[in-house]
Amino acid sequence: MATQLDLQEQEQLDELKAFWNKYGNLITWVLVLALGAYAAWTGWNYWQRNQGTKAAAMFDALDSAARSGDAARVTQVFGDLKSNYPRTAYAGQGGLLAAQAQYGKGQADEAAATLGWVADNASEDEYRTVARLRLAGILLDKKQYDDALRQLDGAKAAGFEALVADRRGDVLMAQGKKDEAKAAYQTAWKDMDSKLEYRQLVEAKLTALGAAPAASEVAK
Incomplete structure (x- = not known):
C-alpha cells in the first residue's frame, strides 16, 4: 500500500514539475506585474496623501499671511506651494488667494502673473476659469483688451x-x-x-x- 501511495505522489510531483516547467515563468511574471502594480498603487496613494497634507499646511500659512496683509510673505509662500505641490488643489486655491492679496496691496502685475499661473496650471477647471475671469478684469483695467478676450475664450468651466x-x-x-x-x-x-x-x-x-x-x- 505504501508503495502504491509513493508512486501516486511521485506521479503528482512529476505532473507538477512538468506544469511548472511549462508555465512557471509566465506565472512568475504575472505575479511580479500584479504585485508591482499593487505596490505602485499603494505608494501613489501614500504619496498623494503625503503631498496633500504638506500642501494643506502650506496653504494655511498662505492664508494666515493674506489675513495679516503681508503681501511679501504671501508671494513667498505661494512660490513654494506652486513649486513643490503644483498638482494639488491647494496650489490653485492658494494662487487665487495670493492674487487677491497682491491686488489688494496695489501689486497688479504680481497678481496678474499669479492668476496666469493658476489659469495655466491649476488642477481644477473651476479654479482655472475663476483665474481667467479675474485676470481678464486686470487686463481690462490695463486696456489690454485683446488679451482679456483671449483669457475669457479659455474660461470654460460649467x-x-x-x-x-x-x-x-x-x-x-x-x-x-x-x-x-x-x-x-x-x-x-x-x-x-x-x-x-x-x-x-x-x-x-x-x-x-x-x-x-x-x-x-x-x-x-
Missing part, C-alpha cells in the same frame, strides 16, 4: 457661462463695440439665476444701452 459673458460685455464696451457688448450682456442676463443680486447689475448695463429686459422677463 456654471460660469453667465459671468464670462458679463465680463466679455465689459471688455467689448471698453472697445466701443456696443452692439456686441449688448449681445454679451443679454446672454449673461438670460443665463444667470434670477435670484442672484448680481443679475440686477447686468440688467442695469442693458438698460444703459437701451436694451432693458421686458418687465414680463424680469418677473420670471
Whole structure:
C-alpha cells in the first residue's frame, strides 16, 4: 500500500514539475506585474496623501499671511506651494488667494502673473476659469483688451457661462463695440439665476444701452 501511495505522489510531483516547467515563468511574471502594480498603487496613494497634507499646511500659512496683509510673505509662500505641490488643489486655491492679496496691496502685475499661473496650471477647471475671469478684469483695467478676450475664450468651466459673458460685455464696451457688448450682456442676463443680486447689475448695463429686459422677463 505504501508503495502504491509513493508512486501516486511521485506521479503528482512529476505532473507538477512538468506544469511548472511549462508555465512557471509566465506565472512568475504575472505575479511580479500584479504585485508591482499593487505596490505602485499603494505608494501613489501614500504619496498623494503625503503631498496633500504638506500642501494643506502650506496653504494655511498662505492664508494666515493674506489675513495679516503681508503681501511679501504671501508671494513667498505661494512660490513654494506652486513649486513643490503644483498638482494639488491647494496650489490653485492658494494662487487665487495670493492674487487677491497682491491686488489688494496695489501689486497688479504680481497678481496678474499669479492668476496666469493658476489659469495655466491649476488642477481644477473651476479654479482655472475663476483665474481667467479675474485676470481678464486686470487686463481690462490695463486696456489690454485683446488679451482679456483671449483669457475669457479659455474660461470654460460649467456654471460660469453667465459671468464670462458679463465680463466679455465689459471688455467689448471698453472697445466701443456696443452692439456686441449688448449681445454679451443679454446672454449673461438670460443665463444667470434670477435670484442672484448680481443679475440686477447686468440688467442695469442693458438698460444703459437701451436694451432693458421686458418687465414680463424680469418677473420670471
